[in-house]
Amino acid sequence: MHDQPPTPDAPGTPGAAGTPAAPELFTWEFATDPYPAYAWLREHAPVHRTRLPSGVEAWLVTRYGDAKQALADQRLSKNPAHHDEPAHAKGKTGIPGERKAELMTHLLNIDPPDHTRLRRLVSKAFTPRTVAQFAPRVQELTDQLIDAFAAKGEADLIHEFAFPLPIYAICDLLGVPREDQDDFRDWAGMMLRHFKPGHGGGPRGGVARSVKKMRNYLAELIHKKRENPGDDLISRLIEASDHGEHLTENEAAAMAFILLFAGFETTVNLIGNGVYALLCNPEQRERLQASLDAGETGLLETGIEELLRYDGPVEMATWRFATEPLTLGGQDIAAGDPVLVVLAAADRDPERFTEPDTLDLGRRDNQHLGYGHGIHYCLGAPLARLEGQTALATLLRRLPDLRLAVEPGDLRWRGGLIMRGLRTLPVEFTPPG
Numbered sequence: 001m002h003d004q005p006p007t008p009d010a011p012g013t014p015g016a017a018g019t020p021a022a023p024e025l026f027t028w029e030f031a032t033d034p035y036p037a038y039a040w041l042r043e044h045a046p047v048h049r050t051r052l053p054s055g056v057e058a059w060l061v062t063r064y065g066d067a068k069q070a071l072a073d074q075r076l077s078k079n080p081a082h083h084d085e086p087a088h089a090k091g092k093t094g095i096p097g098e099r100k101a102e103l104m105t106h107l108l109n110i111d112p113p114d115h116t117r118l119r120r121l122v123s124k125a126f127t128p129r130t131v132a133q134f135a136p137r138v139q140e141l142t143d144q145l146i147d148a149f150a151a152k153g154e155a156d157l158i159h160e161f162a163f164p165l166p167i168y169a170i171c172d173l174l175g176v177p178r179e180d181q182d183d184f185r186d187w188a189g190m191m192l193r194h195f196k197p198g199h200g201g202g203p204r205g206g207v208a209r210s211v212k213k214m215r216n217y218l219a220e221l222i223h224k225k226r227e228n229p230g231d232d233l234i235s236r237l238i239e240a241s242d243h244g245e246h247l248t249e250n251e252a253a254a255m256a257f258i259l260l261f262a263g264f265e266t267t268v269n270l271i272g273n274g275v276y277a278l279l280c281n282p283e284q285r286e287r288l289q290a291s292l293d294a295g296e297t298g299l300l301e302t303g304i305e306e307l308l309r310y311d312g313p314v315e316m317a318t319w320r321f322a323t324e325p326l327t328l329g330g331q332d333i334a335a336g337d338p339v340l341v342v343l344a345a346a347d348r349d350p351e352r353f354t355e356p357d358t359l360d361l362g363r364r365d366n367q368h369l370g371y372g373h374g375i376h377y378c379l380g381a382p383l384a385r386l387e388g389q390t391a392l393a394t395l396l397r398r399l400p401d402l403r404l405a406v407e408p409g410d411l412r413w414r415g416g417l418i419m420r421g422l423r424t425l426p427v428e429f430t431p432p433g
Helices: 028-032 035-044 064-072 114-126 128-133 135-150 158-162 164-174 178-194 203-227 233-241 249-280 282-293 298-311 381-398
Strands: 047-051 057-061 154-156 320-322 326-328 331-333 338-341 413-417 419-422 426-428
Touching: 028 413, 057 064, 064 326, 064 338, 114 128, 114 233, 114 249, 114 381, 128 135, 128 381, 135 158, 135 164, 135 381, 154 158, 158 164, 158 249, 158 381, 164 178, 164 233, 164 249, 164 381, 178 203, 178 249, 203 233, 203 249, 233 249, 249 282, 249 298, 249 381, 249 419, 282 298, 282 381, 298 381
Parallel strands: 057 338
Antiparallel strands: 047 057, 154 426, 320 338, 326 331, 413 419
């Protein structure tokens, strides 16, 4: 860190002469609508040093050009070993419990050449062609979940739909037996409710306990798959390790863990945020519904990309750490400093997107950063897109008069660091005949 680090701007205090006060970050109000604060940062402090709720100090990168540069900059490492962390920040830049559970060697924490090797091993499971073969199962899961609440005329679309869909899908992909998948749903639910990146480990260490239980289960499952391999991702990871690719058991467990952890909450938020955005923009929702009724899929495909840009599931890219002094957006960053690329701010940068605060499902020039950029581009993006498209299309087809059951101001958000999504999404609709 700096020998004499600049004191992060105190929220709400006046800036330089003629500059409005810096916005307050990481409050409930900020979580509800962070975009005005991000607009201020883009204009006045595009690379901004701030203190997170955990006490860790980090740089926030908010302009599109700077964000794209940072995401591909090899001087910004994903390995937490490069963090010159003070004692009070120990262990607060990752997932609670992953160090103790020996789950650190996954794609979000490593650099080339290990990153290249591990990503190559798992990438075949997420090609568009492979994911397309999984489409019937995703549709089956989607219909089963809607069947479970359709007759009620009301639902919480987060807990009854957006949350279980990606959990069951990724469990199927990994090879978790159906009879064990509800355990994964329980462990993932604990993480979703209590994991606050940058805030610490959650109430009474519940997240860390769930991580430990998941790690123990995965270790046992890996042993079973080695004896009786199947047509699933864990079996393919084991096969690769047994044929000279040097994938250790810890690496296999960590890979399975992060695919589950990173692969479910992003899709929960994509579906939840996407449905909410459509309900708040009825003209765009009607436009999409008419397109689907006509049997067209083009607007659904561009629409998912626009929903990722407009209010995407990942607010900030996961942690990066400067391996040497560098300059980003005109700001000097010291070796060891943490850097957080604010995807939500970059994707509403008016220097890159026309009318960025407007939802336009037909937007064509849409090179958003919702799934990152560079070598750490989200591996599961094809699966998340499939799940998002299937979920939205099926909801609009089966529940055409879907509407919010509460006022928008009554909704509560999980946000302010890494992920952004609704805690609940109560809706009403006419039960299908």
